[in-house]
Amino acid sequence: MKDLRDLPQDATIEADLCIIGAGAAGITLARRLRGQGHRVLLLESGGFEYSAQAQDLYKGRLTGLPYIPLDTARLRYFGGATMHWEGMCVPLMPLDFDRRSAVPDSGWPISYDDVARYYGEAQEVCQLGPLRYDLSDWLDPEARLPDLSRVQSRVFQFGPPTRFGAVYRQELVNAEDVTILLHANVTEIMVDDGGEVVSGLRLATLDGTTATARAGRYVLACGGIENPRLLLSSDQVHTAGIGNSHDTVGRYFMEHFETWPVNIAMTTPKEKVQPYFGFNVEGLYLKPCMVLEPKVQEELGVANGGATLDSVAYHEDVTGFVALRRLLNGVRKGDLDEALETLPLILADLDDVAEGTWRKLNGQRYRPLAGDGHAVSVKIYGEQVPNPDSRVMLGDDRDVLGMRRPVLDWRLTDLDRHTAVTSARVIGEGLAGEGAGRARMAEWVEDEGWPDSLEGGMHHIGTTRMSANPRHGVVDGDCRVHGMRNLYIAGSSVFPTCGYANPTLTIVAMALRLADHLSMRMAAVMPDVQGGKE
Numbered sequence: 389m390k391d392l393r394d395l396p397q398d399a400t401i402e403a404d405l406c407i408i409g410a411g412a413a414g415i416t417l418a419r420r421l422r423g424q425g426h427r428v429l430l431l432e433s434g435g436f437e438y439s440a441q442a443q444d445l446y447k448g449r450l451t452g453l454p455y456i457p458l459d460t461a462r463l464r465y466f467g468g469a470t471m472h473w474e475g476m477c478v479p480l481m482p483l484d485f486d487r488r489s490a491v492p493d494s495g496w497p498i499s500y501d502d503v504a505r506y507y508g509e510a511q512e513v514c515q516l517g518p519l520r521y522d523l524s525d526w527l528d529p530e531a532r533l534p535d536l537s538r539v540q541s542r543v544f545q546f547g548p549p550t551r552f553g554a555v556y557r558q559e560l561v562n563a564e565d566v567t568i569l570l571h572a573n574v575t576e577i578m579v580d581d582g583g584e585v586v587s588g589l590r591l592a593t594l595d596g597t598t599a600t601a602r603a604g605r606y607v608l609a610c611g612g613i614e615n616p617r618l619l620l621s622s623d624q625v626h627t628a629g630i631g632n633s634h635d636t637v638g639r640y641f642m643e644h645f646e647t648w649p650v651n652i653a654m655t656t657p658k659e660k661v662q663p664y665f666g667f668n669v670e671g672l673y674l675k676p677c678m679v680l681e682p683k684v685q686e687e688l689g690v691a692n693g694g695a696t697l698d699s700v701a702y703h704e705d706v707t708g709f710v711a712l713r714r715l716l717n718g719v720r721k722g723d724l725d726e727a728l729e730t731l732p733l734i735l736a737d738l739d740d741v742a743e744g745t746w747r748k749l750n751g752q753r754y755r756p757l758a759g760d761g762h763a764v765s766v767k768i769y770g771e772q773v774p775n776p777d778s779r780v781m782l783g784d785d786r787d788v789l790g791m792r793r794p795v796l797d798w799r800l801t802d803l804d805r806h807t808a809v810t811s812a813r814v815i816g817e818g819l820a821g822e823g824a825g826r827a828r829m830a831e832w833v834e835d836e837g838w839p840d841s842l843e844g845g846m847h848h849i850g851t852t853r854m855s856a857n858p859r860h861g862v863v864d865g866d867c868r869v870h871g872m873r874n875l876y877i878a879g880s881s882v883f884p885t886c887g888y889a890n891p892t893l894t895i896v897a898m899a900l901r902l903a904d905h906l907s908m909r910m911a912a913v914m915p916d917v918q919g920g921k922e
Contacts, residue, residue, distance in 0.1 A: 389561045391435075392572040392593050399599045401569065403429035404910060406589065406603035408574050408618075411468025412892055413878035413899040414609035415552045415560065416513060420903035422563040426910050429601060431572045431591070434465030436557065441594055445573070445787050448613070448794040452778070453842070455798050458613060461846040466570070467553020468611070469846070470892070475549025476675075477514055477893040478521055478542065479507050481692065483682045484771075484887035490689040490803070493640070493774035496884050497856040497865040506897035513896050515547045515555075517672040523663070526674055532660050534822035538684045539815060542694070544890070546673040572599070575789055577606070577622040577630055577875070586875045592789050605874045605906060609899075612641065612848025612881040616780045617794045619852070619862075619869075631852070631862045631869040638780040640853050642772040642886045644845040645800060649812035649833050652764040654825040661764070661824055664697040677769070678815050679888065688814070690807040692771040694888035695815045697764050708737025709744025764825070766816055768808045769845070769888045775801055780851050800838065809833050847891050852881040867902050878902055 395401075405421065407414045410432040418430045434442040442465060448458040455461075463471050480503070487495030508519050520526065523541035527533075533541065560566050569591075576590040589601040608615050616638035620629035629637050654661070666675040677694035685692065711730040734741055772778070778799040782792040809829075816827035832839040855861025858870035863882050869875045878899050880891040 389568045389570070391570045392591060392599060393595060393597055395597065395599060397597060397599075401429060401567075401591075401599060401601045403427040403567065403601070403603040405429070405605050405607065405906060406431065406601050407607045407609055407878075408589070409433075409468065409609035409611070409614070409879075410466050410553070410568070411609065411611065411879070412470050412552055412895050414607070415467070415556050416896050416899035417607060417609065417878060417903045417906075418560055418563075418566050419513075419556060420900055421907060422560070422566050424565070424907055424911070426565060426907075428563075428566045429603060430560065430566060430568045431574060431589075431601065432466050432568065432570050433573045435570050436466045436553065438463065438465050438471075442571075445789070445791075446613075447787070448796060449783050449785070450796050450798075452797040452799045453838070455796060455844055456846060458794065458796060461848075462611060462613065465553065466557065466568075467551055470550060470552040471554075473549055473892065475514070475547035476544050476890045477511075477516055477547060478544050478677075478694075478889045479504070479519075479897075480887045480889045480894050481679070481682075483685070484692060484885055484889075488686065488691075490686065491691050491773050491885065492803075493776075493860070494885050497854055503894065503897050503901065506900045507893065509900055510893050510896040513550070513900075514893055515550045516545045516893075517669070521545070523676045526667075526669055527663060531663065533663065534660060534819055534824055536678065536815070536818040536822070538681055539818060540679045540681055542677050542679055544675040544677060544694075544696075546675065569601075572601075573789055574601075574618060575621075575791055576624070577608075577618060579622070579625040579630065579872075581625070583625050584871060585873050594788060605876065605910070607876045607878050607902070607906070608852075609878040611879055612851045613780055613794050613796065615877055615879065615881045616851040617782065617791075620782050621791055630875070631872065633871065634859045636776075636853065636860070636862055638851050639776040639778075640774045640850040640884075641778045641780055641796065641798060642774065642847075642849040642883075643798065644847050644886065644888065644890070645770045645772055645804060645808070646767060646843040646845060647770070647808050647839060648765045648767050648830060648841065649809050650766045650816035650827055650829050652766065652816060652819055652825040652827050654764055655823065660822075661697065661819070665699070677888075680811055680814060684814070688810050689803075690810050691773050691803065692887045693807050693811040694769040695811060696767045696769070698767055699764060708734050708740035711737070712741050712744070766812050768812050770804060770808045770811070771886055771888050772849075773801060773803050773807075774850060774853070774885060775799055798844070805838065845890065847880065847886070849880040849883050849886045849891060852877050853884045854882045855884065866905050867898070876902060876906070 404426040406429045446459040482500040485496040485500040591599040715730040781795045783795040785793045820827040852862040
């Protein structure tokens with residue numbers, strides 16, 4: 389482990405492979421490649437702990453739909469976004485890799501099986517349970533569930549959550565062939581005059597130390613905002629930015645939009661739907677979700693989407709245990725008025741207070757009780773369809789290193805709205821038809837546009853998308869940048885579509901796949917591209 393601040397000014401650091409970014413993708417790559425005889429350099433902009441100064445480099449401007457500030461949605465220190473994620477995981481589905489008639493620009497240049505073979509190992513990296521994601525695999529065979537013929541019942545698995553920067557730090561620090569370089573901000577990817585080979589990286593610290601990193605191969609693993617930002621900023625040879633000959637870098641920004649289109653007033657005995665509110669199996673928390681069958685998605689002309697059930701009381705922050713948390717927070721802040729407001733809610737829902745407190749003390753996730761007469765909210769985790777007008781660009785403002793800050797223009801389409809509303813309606817009507825209760829669509833569904841409660845999952849996807857044809861994307865099926873011999877990209881920015889699945893599990897699986905490809909390339913008797921040819 390080294391700190392760029394401690395190196396001589398204008399030092400040169402050499403390696404066989406340089407990984408830019410130490411998040412889930414970068415750390416997975418480094419772990420996979422250690423011990424294979426290759427010198428691996430892992431660059432991290434921050435340190436091992438959070439720093440407000442490093443975090444400031446993540447600030448940017450938002451246009452389009454309201455979104456979380458860019459310096460809130462990400463973390464710029466060792467471990468990246470895994471240092472604040474929930475550990476929520478589910479694999480992509482086979483249909484997510486297919487070309488779908490209803491989804492523009494869909495279809496991956498690789499198959500589901502190409503990625504699925506790595507999901508088992510990715511489960512272990514993310515400290516999850518067995519690779520089982522059908523709800524029926526986790527329930528007693530005698531369990532009674534609603535018969536939803538048009539819907540698959542799957543689950544999300546929740547890890548501890550795994551803080552990659554803490555869990556895997558010492559392993560990489562101890563690895564003789566891996567060098568972690570902290571406080572190393574990449575300000576430019578340098579390209580040779582021919583424009584096909586990366587010749588080095590310009591590095592800088594916040595206190596003015598500069599250096600150069602040189603390697604045979606490079607992997608950009610900085611996330612769906614910073615990956616396009618760095619490519620677009622590196623315009624000395626490619627004036628439009630590296631990999632941007634066809635104006636695709638930064639386009640097709642996708643999120644998992646979250647919204648609540650339908651509520652159900654429950655009338656069925658709670659045992660029939662209670663599993664959908666989440667449960668624990670041997671310390672593993674599982675949250676079931678409902679997904680329209682692929683043939684139903686095609687029939688209705690919608691993209692993919694997962695639906696979960698939550699108590700409306702929980703969604704509206706008024707359950708007994710949530711009220712107790714508000715009371716304690718009010719006492720800590722010295723806001724006695726807020727604390728006193730919660731007392732009636734606590735006294736009216738003591739069963740939930742007891743349930744939530746017991747789960748908290750036993751290290752389990754809180755979930756609200758569901759019973760007759762409770763209103764249930766159907767939450768949609770929607771697949772945003774590829775849209776070239778939803779994009780990351782460079783703004784005019786610059787950070788302290790002189791780099792232009794990013795601008796995010798998040799846009800959704802009518803098809804995205806159709807997916808959310810239609811999926812929720814089918815699932816809501818299916819539950820109602822099974823006697824679960826009365827389904828009622830939210831008021832915003834009858835209007836145009838999106839509700840104020842619309843949220844994104846802080847998943848930055850698609851901005852350096854994978855394609856067989858360079859005109860349609862940024863990287864090929866091996867994650868190598870089109871037109872470049874030795875530059876690769878890791879992370880969800882290469883996903884052509886996003887399904888409804890939280891991306892981290894697939895990020896890790898894809899990083900394992902890329903590491904194996906790079907290992908094969910570096911082990912083969914091939915000239916080093918550092919000299920200019922491969």
